[in-house]
Amino acid sequence: MSGITREVILDQRHVPKHLPNTFQSQRLLRLGRSAHVFNDEATMLRVAQAIIEAGEYTGKIRNYERYGLFFAEPIGYRIAVDGSTIPLFYGEVKVDADNRYHVIPRTRPSEG
Numbered sequence: 001m002s003g004i005t006r007e008v009i010l011d012q013r014h015v016p017k018h019l020p021n022t023f024q025s026q027r028l029l030r031l032g033r034s035a036h037v038f039n040d041e042a043t044m045l046r047v048a049q050a051i052i053e054a055g056e057y058t059g060k061i062r063n064y065e066r067y068g069l070f071f072a073e074p075i076g077y078r079i080a081v082d083g084s085t086i087p088l089f090y091g092e093v094k095v096d097a098d099n100r101y102h103v104i105p106r107t108r109p110s111e112g
Contacts, residue, residue: 004052004067008095014102018044018076029081036088036105038076047075047091048103055093058109064094068109076105 017024018037025035038044047069055067074087088105095101 002054002056004055004093004095004101006099008052008093008099008101010048011096011100011102015041015044018102018104025079029079032081034081035079036076037079038103038105039074043075044103047071047105048093048101051091051093051103052101055091058092061110064096066092066094066110068092068106078105078107 016022017028017035019025019041020037020039025037028035038047050071051067051069055069058066058068060066069091071089071091074089075091076088077085078088079085086107088107090106090108092104092106092110093101094104
């Protein structure tokens with residue numbers, strides 16, 4: 001079975017850290033961490049909808065159900081602390097116990 005068959009609600013708290021040039025994504029870089037950001041908010045919403053409709057369940061990891069999908073075109077990019085970037089083709093939706101979700105651009109599915 002693919003997709004998420006129950007109603008889930010976007011958790012707005014996580015949106016800014018996955019969009020370019022936001023305070024939250026820049027904060028990750030200042031803390032010495034990389035930032036995984038979507039090309040823009042429209043891409044993030046399109047990716048989330050595609051995963052909800054057709055994403056593959058990849059398991060429960062660190063208390064989140066995870067669903068993912070590979071895309072033919074880059075959906076975002078990873079920004080390293082040194083400013084270098086790599087394109088990202090995989091999207092992952094994390095769903096918590098309260099059916100709130102957030103979507104992340106990644107290089108590959110999460111591993112436990």
